[in-house]
Amino acid sequence: MSLVQSELPVLVSGGGIGGLAAALALVRQGFQVQVFEQAPEIGEIGAGIQLGPNAFNAFEALGVGDKARGRAVYTDHMVMHDALDESLVGRIDTGEAFRQRFGNPYAVIHRADIHGALLEGAVETGRVAFFTRTRIVQVEQDEAKHTVTAIDQNGKRWPGQALIAADGGKSVVRALYVNDPPRVTGHVVYRAVVDKADFPEDLRWNAASLWAGPKCHLVHYPLRGGEQYNVVVTFHSRQTEEWGVTDGSKAEVESYFQDICPKARQLIELPKSWKRWATADREPIATWVFGRATLLGDAAHPTTQYMAQGACMAMEDAVTLGEALRVNGNDWGKALPLYQQSRVTRTARIVLSGREMGRLYHAAGVERLVRNSLWKGRSQERFYDAMEWLYSWRVDNCLYP
16 A cells, blocks of 8 residues: 555445444544545434344444444334234344343434434544534546545545445446446335324333235334334335425325224324335345445445335444454455455345335235235244344354455
């Protein structure tokens, strides 16, 4: 590595969960990092997300384990009910036996809290510079000098030794290298956060709870020490959708949940305002690395919400990138292919499994009956066995052998 190259920062496009996780992973390998965020400030929108044991392994590897753990709510169960007749479809205990099996808990957290933990960690390093209102729109590379230059919307040039594109599902950087349209699902997600005082007492479970209905489902779980509850409803839209976020309409939500049981129906009466997400994913791709530029998080593998793993996968990506650099002495030419090789299959499995899980949640007719019979009599150990591939990810097994 030349002196000039070693003095250049690593550039990160995107200041969300993936971008901040990447910054932390890079700092831990000795790099200076510049993070570019198109929004006016570094922040996070949205509501709650779920964190599997793999997420806590990533937090620890990024040096923010204590910050994240202190803001999470630790659930006792994951539970699914049928939204038509209230019957219990399946319950997975996430208490001591779960922690013993996977080495970490299952938890729920507000997106802003996980983002805040990563941001605090990045700021505390003193090695991450943030540039807001800055959108990377072009990339130039000098193969002879082993450098990359990011160009923002104002034409300003930012030289670096590598570029990590963590600029989300609609990644501008990805579009420079990959010509693939999004796969709009037609599934619409409404999300809201409700104060505990307004949340029904008979639903105040310390669980990640899902009500599965025909062509729809509802989710709720506690946030912020149980003082708030996350409410998410999903349905198959009757209209042609475009990928994006808008303000929601309570009347629209109500029109899709006429037939569900009264207990679950309480959920859609609660929020005072909704945000509406028309969802999409993309077909998995095998190439994320383009010279000294690489994709990370949703920029690499945008997925639907059904596996509850979007943020977790972005953090895993970041940790794996850092490990690939570590074992290769920070040689980007060797590290980036290893990072790609280590992540492509696992993240593609998440994308494809998400599609199947969406079908399972939204089963109707006889398929619903089959769905409801799948887990009858299943022991907790068998549930845990089925989750082994997902939740047993760790730093020491993250690189492709």
